[in-house]
Amino acid sequence: MIRLQNIQRTYASDEVETTALADIDLHVVKGEFLAIMGPSGCGKSTLLNILGTVDRPTGGAYLFGDRDLATLNEAALAQLRAETLGFVFQSFNLIDELTIAENVELGLTYRKTGAGDRKARVAAAMDRVGISHRARHFPHQLSGGQQQRAAIARAIVGNPSLILADEPTGNLDTENGAQVMGILEALNAEGATIVMVTHSPAHADAAGRRIDMLDGRIVASVARAI
Numbered sequence: 001m002i003r004l005q006n007i008q009r010t011y012a013s014d015e016v017e018t019t020a021l022a023d024i025d026l027h028v029v030k031g032e033f034l035a036i037m038g039p040s041g042c043g044k045s046t047l048l049n050i051l052g053t054v055d056r057p058t059g060g061a062y063l064f065g066d067r068d069l070a071t072l073n074e075a076a077l078a079q080l081r082a083e084t085l086g087f088v089f090q091s092f093n094l095i096d097e098l099t100i101a102e103n104v105e106l107g108l109t110y111r112k113t114g115a116g117d118r119k120a121r122v123a124a125a126m127d128r129v130g131i132s133h134r135a136r137h138f139p140h141q142l143s144g145g146q147q148q149r150a151a152i153a154r155a156i157v158g159n160p161s162l163i164l165a166d167e168p169t170g171n172l173d174t175e176n177g178a179q180v181m182g183i184l185e186a187l188n189a190e191g192a193t194i195v196m197v198t199h200s201p202a203h204a205d206a207a208g209r210r211i212d213m214l215d216g217r218i219v220a221s222v223a224r225a226i
């Protein structure tokens with residue numbers, strides 16, 4: 001589904017050049033649940049940003065299906081993001097002025113769907129994560145766990161082929177974290193491909209494979225024993 005070949009990402013300033021990613025080779029197959037671990041500053045967010053096409057590598061190739069993303073312009077990348085990617089963040093990133101249902105509907109922006117279909121999709125996504133009863137509430141009226149479930153509903157409402165999650169349980173207590181992991185595992189069991197950055201070894205264990213990063217490189221790739 002996705003192939004990164006010899007990906008580099010360097011940040012250049014007048015005096016120093018920082019290597020955020022070096023020689024990254026990664027193949028994510030359809031239906032995989034991949035966890036990314038590593039200490040702060042090792043390049044996890046940079047890697048997720050490149051996978052999410054919000055950042056471009058300074059070297060190497062990113063193949064999405066049969067498309068080489070270096071050949072796509074910004075508009076084409078935005079369309080790819082809208083149609084095939086779902087994002088979940090550590091800090092939820094819901095819009096305070098919008099209701100939960102309106103926030104979830106944002107996941108359908110740029111999708112060509114009729115009003116009735118949009119409503120049905122939003123309702124189904126909220127139902128899927130168990131927050132239908134909070135549809136008319138605003139984010140600040142919800143617990144952290146409920147907000148993250150709403151954010152997952154927003155990520156999946158467009159039926160993305162790849163979900164990118166950046167420390168989705170990082171701001172949650174144990175119980176809510178477990179609930180969010182349960183949802184991600186269920187989505188994966190239903191066929192969603194997930195790439196998740198996490199600091200939690202227990203949550204990484206829920207994934208089928210874990211890669212460890214250090215200093216911008218992948219230093220280990222461990223498949224879960226079945």
Ligand code: ADP
Nearest residue numbers: 011018019020039040041042043044045046047
């Ligand atoms: P992690 O997510 O693992 O904490 P990051 O991907 O955020 O790591 O950062 C990897 C490296 O790239 C770090 O050394 C960081 O300082 C550097 N870096 C990240 N973003 C920038 C930037 N915009 N400008 C310069 N250096 C950056």
